[in-house]
Amino acid sequence: MRDFLPADKARRERVLAVIRERYRAHGFDEIETPVMEEYERLHAGLGADNEKLAYNVLKRGLDADAIRAAAEQPSELTDLGLRYDLTVPLARFYATNRGQLPTVFRSIQMAPVWRAERPQKGRYRQFVQCDIDVIGDASARAEAELVVATLDTVDALGLEGGDIRINDRRALDWMLDSFGFRADERPGVLITIDKLDKIGAEGVAAELRERGATASAVDAFEEFLLRPMTMEYHPYGERQVRKALPEGAPDDVVAHLVGIGEAVGAARGLSEDHRSLSLSKGGDIPLVFDPFLVRGMGYYTGTIFELAHPSVDYSLGGGGRYDGMIGRFLGQDVPAVGFSIGFERIVDLVAATEDASARAIVLVHDRDVPIAELVAHKAALVSAGARVRLEQRTKNLKGLLERSAADGYTQFATVAAGDTDLAFKPLG
Template identity: 45%
Template sequence: MKADNSPARGMRDLLPDEVVTRDHVLSTITDIYGRFGYRRIETPALESIARLTGGQGGENEKLLYQVLRRGLPDEMAPDTTLAELVDLGLRFDLTVPLTRFYGNNAAQLPTPFRSLQIGPVWRAERPQKGRYRQFYQCDIDLIGEGSVLAEAELIEATTTALAAVGLNDMTVRLSDRRFLSALASSAGLPQQSWDRFFIALDKLDKVGWDGVRKELDALAMPAAAVENALDVIGQLQSVGAEKLVDVLANALPDLAENVLADLSVTTGCLDALGRDRAVAWQFDPTLVRGMGYYTGQIFEVAYAGVSSSVAGGGRYDKLIGRTLGRDVPACGFSIGFERIIDLVGNLVAKDGVAVLMEADVPIADALAVARDLRAEGRNTEIIPRSGKMAAQLKRLEAANFGSVVVVRREGDNTVTDDIRELRSTPSQ
């Protein structure tokens, strides 16, 4: 039987050129976030199953990879429950581990604390273009800052990072979970149905209004209440910055003044940011974000020509309290790293030098030539000469070498030719 050497479904091997691109994007993003004061932390891939299934992850909890307890016997009783078999799971995002990290280490961290996390996460979802079962996330979080300084800074830092990797045509979509709760309450939806209403609304960009209505009908929600909510949403779409607060106040008279004030500050900061760089924004009353832990403003970054967002986040002031025992204001933003890689494309620069070593050249001499080139800051590889020169130069150019130097023997001496640039070498 032939061995299956393919990676697990929905997971990938990455070739060297792909890793070069990913490393470039990661280093660029990390550098930008560092300028804003965000410092890298690391958390384990595995977390307690109780924490991962504690209602913090919304729909993602259904996509959890669970891990069997150590030391289980080969056979279990037929009535054994899953809870008796599992005690750990692979993290499905970086926010839930962060809350545990902060709860355990708060006494050693500054206030506010600016966190940067980069690492793989796992979700057992159906693989498709741009979505994988193992993928990287890149998160920044500002913990301990209760004002919308957090929201405004996170948005500016993330749009700056995206621009630095070449994504400039961006639109920030903004909403607020407190607005959504006021909307559902004002429309007359029973509170126990709010989460299901929000989840259905969050699928608008995938299924359209007809699909949302169909899903809400299937949930047997009061038809009049649903129509009331959808009517208010219609009034709030495409509202300009100068009218947003007034329109919100008129559409939802019970919406708290502090919610309106917070949105006014954030949108004012977005206006100012948009005057300095190519960043547009809009208030999106259909934006929900799937995680159940958001408590305030939520936001996503859309990129021209891409149906899904390339970054998203929001405020989650209650989540850390589940570990620490007291509420701590917190806000975070996560970049969709795999989507960014797909958009950026191949960034491999042809800057490597190939040292072509003729067969009679002493290895020590070839090593010395390569050593001198590396001392000049050049990426250098030693490659034996083989076949026709023109054909080998073509192969080297295809392998992303930018130049070549031939090391050969003349009598008893080793000779190094001048460096040649590889630019579409003509065939011979």
């Protein structure tokens, strides 16, 4: 968990403001949920390994004897916990407030979450998530809206050139079934498949054999991974999807994936005659089908995706469809899909820029300037739209100005008693 100095905090707020503005432009509405949820909800088997990292809150009023008696049963010691993501709270929120929400609800959540991570670079115990979700729409339109809004937001942050890797859990399950993996061994198989980018096809096959996975299935999978491939390029669409999967892929799954691409392509400026070929601006549809994209959240039931950018070798966000989660709280299934931008990763990539239209001024005043004069100068500048800080002159004026510039101030003026007109000079 970290402190943020004024310049860092201001930068984070600027990035959050851009994200919020772009999300709202795409028709999403912001909600807020409590930082704590019930223990049973957070540990209902929906959060995968994140459940193990949850901060739990001790029940109030327990004495030493009660704590000792329940020491081996966490559920007896705690009844609440800090949220480890924003999806589980959203499911509870929707189930609670469904009668006051539209049939198709598009939500924004931008808030901190907490996980008991081992402290290391890029791993924080408190961090911000920026989620958009569509609840109540089972069609490819929901995924397309999420993808388009996310890409538009990333572009607005100055990170053009990103694309989205996409897969479908149904295609992944069908593929493993076609190779002959048993249902009970699939969780471990998926963990190994998720390492494909790091250890390669031979490494994946070797690890699956070490795990004791069905030998014939491993052989069939390895043969598929090492099959001869042509260098022919296929843009995102049905040909790319079917080429990446074994023969006989489910038509409904392929059609859903293709429909997402067509909608994203149309939104990103494709001409009607070349929708499946290229953007009118000269680029391809920013989607890449990856049949081995796994994502670890156990609640995903359909489409899954990750945001990639050429400037880094890790994902900048991701999400997927979780049609079964809300039903756990509501008693009936409701389609839902979400996308989360990795704020802590993105904020470090965004160029530190100030709003050129805003004036940020430091008034450096002598000790003897009457308070009334200082406050009057400041009030006049604030009413004109400037941001103003008062600083008493010090011997080290250079250090004062450098610190002010680091805090985002762009101009300064010196103020003596009786001054009526101030001369502004640039900082830095």
